[in-house]
Amino acid sequence: MARKLLLEHINVPGINTFDVYRSKGGYAAVEKALKTLTPDEVVEEVKKSGLRGRGGAGFPTGMKWSFLAKPAGVARYLVCNADESEPGTFKDRYLMTYIPHLLIEGMIVASFALGANTSYIYVRGEMMPQIRILEKAIAEAKAKGFLGKNILGTGYDLELYVQPGGGAYICGEETALLESLEGKRGNPRIKPPFPAIAGLYGCPTVVNNVESIAAVVPIINDGGDEYAKIGIGRSTGTKLISAGGNLRKPGVYEIDLGLPVEEFLYSDEYCGGIANGKRLKAVVAGGSSVPILPANLFMKTINNEPRLMSYESLAEGGFVSGTMMGSGGFIAYDEDQCIVRNTWNFARFYHHESCGQCSPCREGTGWMEKVLHRLEYGHGKMSDMDLLVDVSKKIEGNTICPLGDAAAWPVASAIRHFRDEFEWHVTHPHEATTRNFGLAHYADPLPKLEVAAS
Amino acid sequence: MLSVQDTNTPVTFSPELLDKFADVVSRYPYGKQKSALLPILHLVQAEYGWVSVPAMDSVANFLSIQPIEVYEVASFYTMYFLKPQGKYMLEVCRTGPCEIVGATPIMEHIEKTLGVKEGDVTPDGLFSWRGVECLAACGFGPVLQIGPEYTFYENLTPESVDQLIGDLRAKS
Numbered sequence: 001m002a003r004k005l006l007l008e009h010i011n012v013p014g015i016n017t018f019d020v021y022r023s024k025g026g027y028a029a030v031e032k033a034l035k036t037l038t039p040d041e042v043v044e045e046v047k048k049s050g051l052r053g054r055g056g057a058g059f060p061t062g063m064k065w066s067f068l069a070k071p072a073g074v075a076r077y078l079v080c081n082a083d084e085s086e087p088g089t090f091k092d093r094y095l096m097t098y099i100p101h102l103l104i105e106g107m108i109v110a111s112f113a114l115g116a117n118t119s120y121i122y123v124r125g126e127m128m129p130q131i132r133i134l135e136k137a138i139a140e141a142k143a144k145g146f147l148g149k150n151i152l153g154t155g156y157d158l159e160l161y162v163q164p165g166g167g168a169y170i171c172g173e174e175t176a177l178l179e180s181l182e183g184k185r186g187n188p189r190i191k192p193p194f195p196a197i198a199g200l201y202g203c204p205t206v207v208n209n210v211e212s213i214a215a216v217v218p219i220i221n222d223g224g225d226e227y228a229k230i231g232i233g234r235s236t237g238t239k240l241i242s243a244g245g246n247l248r249k250p251g252v253y254e255i256d257l258g259l260p261v262e263e264f265l266y267s268d269e270y271c272g273g274i275a276n277g278k279r280l281k282a283v284v285a286g287g288s289s290v291p292i293l294p295a296n297l298f299m300k301t302i303n304n305e306p307r308l309m310s311y312e313s314l315a316e317g318g319f320v321s322g323t324m325m326g327s328g329g330f331i332a333y334d335e336d337q338c339i340v341r342n343t344w345n346f347a348r349f350y351h352h353e354s355c356g357q358c359s360p361c362r363e364g365t366g367w368m369e370k371v372l373h374r375l376e377y378g379h380g381k382m383s384d385m386d387l388l389v390d391v392s393k394k395i396e397g398n399t400i401c402p403l404g405d406a407a408a409w410p411v412a413s414a415i416r417h418f419r420d421e422f423e424w425h426v427t428h429p430h431e432a433t434t435r436n437f438g439l440a441h442y443a444d445p446l447p448k449l450e451v452a453a454s
Numbered sequence: 455m456l457s458v459q460d461t462n463t464p465v466t467f468s469p470e471l472l473d474k475f476a477d478v479v480s481r482y483p484y485g486k487q488k489s490a491l492l493p494i495l496h497l498v499q500a501e502y503g504w505v506s507v508p509a510m511d512s513v514a515n516f517l518s519i520q521p522i523e524v525y526e527v528a529s530f531y532t533m534y535f536l537k538p539q540g541k542y543m544l545e546v547c548r549t550g551p552c553e554i555v556g557a558t559p560i561m562e563h564i565e566k567t568l569g570v571k572e573g574d575v576t577p578d579g580l581f582s583w584r585g586v587e588c589l590a591a592c593g594f595g596p597v598l599q600i601g602p603e604y605t606f607y608e609n610l611t612p613e614s615v616d617q618l619i620g621d622l623r624a625k626s
Binding site for chain 1: 481483486488489490491492493495496517519523526527530531532533534548549550551553554555586587588589590591592593594595599601602603604605606
């Protein structure tokens with residue numbers, strides 16, 4: 001049984017209330033940080049932990065904090081990115097729903113480290129129930145003296161607010177999020193300047209994912225060195241994986257980084273295998289924007305080594321035979337799933353969510369959606385696959401923010417690994433939507449599990 | 455051109471609603487009251503069911519910003535309705551993970567049951583429905599949510615959808 005740093009108490013009745021959370025050792029990190037450490041020492045612990053941003057980019061959190069400019073007389077801000085909208089990812093919603101005080105405790109410690117006296121949790125607007133949960137938890141924490149003026153008599157002041165978004169995936173990009181928080185359209189800003197220099201209201205700002213901020217709590221409680229002992233290589237600590245798709249046991253799991261993907265997929269402690277006794281066809285390992293991999297390439301690297309749930313192992317082979325950890329949005333596809341339909345679905349998502357600021361993304365995502373739609377519905381041409389690859393290349397790297405890349409990678413990788421399935425849609429237009437397209441990619445290295453339907 | 459259904463009905467916010475607006479504005483530094491725009495539009499929509507042009511003009515007036523600044527925000531974000539909707543808007547997640555576990559049949563079932571196309575309102579004014587992009591509940595699909603409280607329903611089946619619609623009808 002793997003250790004649980006974030007989800008240890010998730011099933012304790014009433015853990016969403018201050019008193020129960022406190023009785024389980026909650027807010028000890030706030031006491032330790034504010035009473036015994038300096039802000040720089042907190043940053044140092046996070047650096048030592050090796051924590052990497054859990055929102056998708058995987059940038060070292062401590063390093064990001066140390067970049068924060070500290071001009072005298074200028075306010076600094078911490079903004080929590082809770083705009084969880086990446087298809088496949090639902091860990092932050094889970095964490096905020098069941099253990100909101102963990103996020104609030106992390107916000108207090110991180111705000112103290114950064115010298116922020118006002119912090120915001122930007123939550124996607126659709127998560128109104130979670131917004132209400134967080135607001136109640138903030139009120140509780142404030143009533144107990146953990147927020148507001150002179151926290152625990154240490155002289156440190158912090159106000160924490162929840163900001164609802166308006167329903168736009170692009171606001172998960174940190175500069176678009178800041179624009180949105182300023183009451184504008186969520187159009188990403190050109191970087192530099194980075195938010196660490198000029199962020200919210202032009203002031204130095206750090207934007208961190210919910211899980212990254214929550215992870216600060218065990219790091220301060222146990223020390224950065226202890227946290228760094230978990231995991232493998234530069235992938236330290238635990239990671240929340242939101243597992244969905246055709247799994248026996250979909251859900252949010254906390255794993256030690258470095259867990260073999262085979263164990264994660266097939267053991268009863270985690271996903272329990274593929275639902276209905278079917279075989280695994282493909283996996284999206286880190287949210288819809290990362291390259292899709294057929295089962296055989298996902299289970300083992302090109303060097304025939306077992307693939308691990310770590311930043312490095314998942315990326316091994318680059319975009320030719322590897323993928324990315326991303327946000328930990330894990331989607332498993334069984335043998336009945338149509339990759340063309342799935343790729344079209346994702347292309348529609350990115351077209352819908354493009355903010356429209358950059359022409360390659362605004363126009364290119366629409367082209368990809370249209371071409372994939374005609375392929376799925378039996379009107380495609382053999383030249384469409386090359387056209388899609390060409391369009392994806394023209395989007396990738398040519399936009400202000402990474403949404404263009406996120407739109408291009410699923411399409412390019414699906415064609416790379418499942419080209420014969422796309423061709424089958426062209427050669428079998430009338431059967432294209434019936435999804436009987438052979439078993440070319442079901443080279444599952446594991447035996448078909450005889451399991452009951454979930 | 456802004457695609458909204460216009461109305462000449464003037465909008466006067468109640469003192470209670472204005473108090474809520476003021477509370478939101480107090481969260482930001484002096485002079486940064488525009489940050490309150492998204493939360494205030496949510497409050498307006500919760501009160502009136504949608505955001506009309508006169509309502510947006512009144513919000514602009516309250517925040518001391520130009521009306522165009524409100525229009526461009528309201529038309530950018532998908533959560534703001536620029537025309538009247540049914541009392542209950544059923545929003546079904548239609549993105550990848552929900553799609554592979556049956557979002558499309560659920561949307562077809564809702565269309566058939568309510569008898570109106572996506573985005574239209576039932577004659578009794580009670581229901582609208584639409585497909586929306588990822589709702590961040592991918593392990594529990596298909597899912598839908600219903601505003602203005604955004605109550606959430608997971609692992610939908612045609613039967614559970616019938617039950618849900620029946621309960622809402624009975625409530626009204």
